[in-house]
Amino acid sequence: MSILDFVFYTFAVVVVIQVIIYLVVFGKFAYLKPKKKRTQNLPVSVIVCAKNEAENLKTFLPSIISQNYPEFEIVLINDASSDDTLDVMEDFKSQYSNIKIVDVKNNEAFWGNKKYALTLGIKASSHEYLLFTDADCKVLSKYWIQEMTSHFSDRKSIILGYGAYSKIKNSFLNKLIRFETLLTAVNYFSFAKLGNPYMGVGRNLAYTKKEFFKANGFIKHMKVRSGDDDLFVNQVATKSNTAICFSADSFTESTPKTKWSAWIRQKRRHISTAKHYKLNHKLSLALLYFCQVLFWILAIALSITTYMWPFVVGLIVFRFIVQYAVYGSSAKKLNESDLLVLLPLLEIFLISVQLVIFIKNLTSKPNHWK
Template identity: 70%
Template sequence: MVFLDFIFYAFIVVVAIQIIFYTFFFSRFAFLKQAKKYKKNISVSVLICAKNEAENLQNFLPLVINQDYPDFEIVLINDASNDNTLQVMEQFASKHKNIKIVNVKNTEAFWANKKYALTLGIKASKHEYLLFTDADCKPASKHWIKHMTAHFSDKKHLVLGYGGYVKIKNSFLNKLVRFETLVTAIHYFSFAKLGLPYMGVGRNLAYTKTKFFKANGFVDHMKLPSGDDDLFINQVANKKNTSICVTTNSFTESIPKTSFRSWFKQKRRHVSTAKFYKLKHKILLTLIYSSQLLFWGLAILLFSIPYNWEIVLALVLFRMIFQYVIYNKSAKKLREKDLLVLLPFLEVFLIIVQLTIFINNLISKPNYWK
């Protein structure tokens, strides 16, 4: 009985921790009313690093080229592709004067290293303001550059945007991929609004060239296969220099993985960088995940006994309603409301996947970016 009492009170503490996070952290983004930013028309370099992305460049590069913006260049970085990516880039460059190509070849020191390729691209760019996306991404509107760069100022040198995924009907994997992306976005946008920015996504991210070189670029983590986005932001971002942009015209959409194995491999690579975050970020993120894991684990245990099931049920429903309110407001901002129908199921499945990834990464290191 003493053991069951301990489990029961531990469950109450876990629920309290979850409510604290939803109230004081995630609500920052959920109830955010972003002020309208007026266009600045600053000169911008859009950087796209591509490795074996010939088809995606054919499909999506025109959407970047046709942006409604007065002064921007496009820096296409061919990262040692072995398909006809370079040829596709050259075809576009022959028709558009604002396209610059950086052809990166593998070197022994930086073999298949995206950060090395990006560094060369940044050095080749001619403008101070840099906007990043991927070859498999498409801007949500022709005003993408305008909305993202409007958040730069004398004090704001980094802009975090949202990079979602294309919706695929009748696909549970697609919903899981998009749900994980939604949860991650809620976390990093909320932390940024709280003054604790810890990551961004390379699918939609902007910062200044001065900030990049003042921080010595990716030098501190050049040997790691991932982290050109989140580790760099974790290194340089603070409450004074970071802004977020969540207007729908500022979003990008990417082609999602269509097999669980390929997505799992991708997430293993992404998650592997988290251990290099600043200590305060690691503590908070670990507390978020562990409290979610314990919430469902202890609830299931207490229901299966059963033990004080009426109180347990009330606490579960209270936390789920609280979570739904926050996620509903956030998902509405990010155009992901269709995911909320499966919210509890997606959350439990994602927790299991994340635990599996954590165990796999302890056993072996993930591969390079492509």
Template identity: 65%
Template sequence: MLLFDVLFYVFIAIVAIQIIYYGFIFGKFASVKQKKTSAKNQPVSVIICAKNEAENLKTNLPSILSQAYLSFEVVLINDNSSDDTLQVMQAFSKDHENIKIVNVKPIEAFWGNKKYALTLGIKAAKYNTLLFTDADCRPTSKHWISKMSERFDSQKTLVLGYGPYQKIKGSLLNLLIRFETFMTAVQYFSYALLGQTYMAVGRNLAYRKELFFEANGFMDHMKVLSGDDDLFVNQVASKKNTAICIAKQSFTESVPKHTFSEWFLQKRRHVSTASHYKLKHKVLLALFYCSQFLFWGLSIILLIVLHQWQIVVGLISLRFIVQYTTLYSAAAKLKEKDLILFVPFLELFLITFQFFIFIKNLSSKPQHWK
């Protein structure tokens, strides 16, 4: 019985930690009301780095080129593609004067490194305000550039946006991918609002060109093949220079992976990059994951043995009430309310999924960004 008494008190502590995360940390984003800002019409360079993305460019470039914005250019970076990516870019450029093409040839020192290609694109950009997305993404409205650029001011030189994945009816994998993306966004938006910005997604990210050069670009982590978005943000973000944009018209939507193996490889790359975050951010993220893992594990054990089961049920209920309250509000902001009904199942699967990724990454590291 002593063992179960110890587990019971540990469980109480874990529930308290979970409530702090969901009720206070993530609650910061759930309760935020973003102030309206006026359009600034500052010129913007939209930057897209593409490697073997010919078909995606044909599909998504029109929605970028048709943005309702006064002054913008589109910098298309062909990162040594082996398909018709360059030819597609050139075809679009014949009809659009605001397209600039950067054709990157591989060099031995930076073979397969997206950051090298992006650096060349950033240097070629005409304007100081840079807005990034991927070739497999499309803005959900004609006001994407406008809404993202509105968040800049004299102090805010870094803007974090949201990049959801398309909804596919009847797909379990789609639910899992969208839930993981949603939870990641809740975390990075919440920490940004608390002045502890640790990451962003390159599908929808903006910053000043001067910020890039002041940080010496990607040089501090150039040898890490991924992380052109999150590692750079982890390096340069501060409480004063970071803003978030959660207007529905500012979202970019991507096509999700079609198989578990493709998604598994993608998430392995993301998790391996997170090991390079600042220590305080790694501790905060690890504590949240461990508290989730222990919450489920100890809940199951204590309910099976019926140890103080009335209190255990009460604590489980309290935790889920706080979690659902926060996530429902956050999902309403990010237009993901259909996920909330499945939260317990999706959360349990995601915890297990992340555990296997961690184990796999201990033995090997994913290579190349494509």
């Protein structure tokens, strides 16, 4: 067998593996039909942790305050801010009786650790059901609380939601950020439906106070400054206790980074956190990434040599048809269909950036909570 034979057969195997992953794994979410949930009107504590977020609170907190929901409190956590965050919180509190403020001072043992601030906020909350979002997030519907909490049940104590990023016209970086966010959501929604949940995003996440204290909070990964959302979910989520929520009324929307350097720093934090996932999750995610990289390397190599080009082209087209079908259905669910036009280009850019970040994280530690 020649080297080109080996490369071609390896490429064919990679394509088959990817197609199986798209259909069997990602298809779990792509072709999932949302089930109508009954309104439960559970008392809810909405928790927002803010560090130097005065302007964002002024802009986005009203979308939470205006929720159409009978009984909820808003727990605002001021994590040792150096700007006017606390003043803004107190101004809102003077106007709305359902707002509670937790003012966190710097603690030498937990310096700059968001998990410490969140723990104090959770302890101060009044209700069993907790719903989390960020200070820079806008809730897109007045039924957000209703939609997210409708998935709680006697068995389901963790609800994974979707946190989108706002669209910026004529910005390739914005499309790349949203594409990465879409793929991440497809991953964690699909794995959850397969009975193997591994992460959630703090921009839109709910769980019970009982689940939090049963796990002793963030104690197992308190020294890892990032990961208050995904590491906690990775630790406690199971097939039986986790549900997903992807109705349009349940979405939140954050302001994305507008500079490459800022986004790279953010991604470095996220990628460095993933190394603390359970082994089976790390292996699964590594396989997904390895297949993506190998597909593009082998596809480009075989295209340059024109070796067995009709079969190579056929495999490439087949792979893209399946990918577009699965991602297209998923993107429609999450209101990100405009990204599909640039799918191949975005995919190449994303796996390249991820590789650079992974290498950079091996040589230096990324920064964490502000």
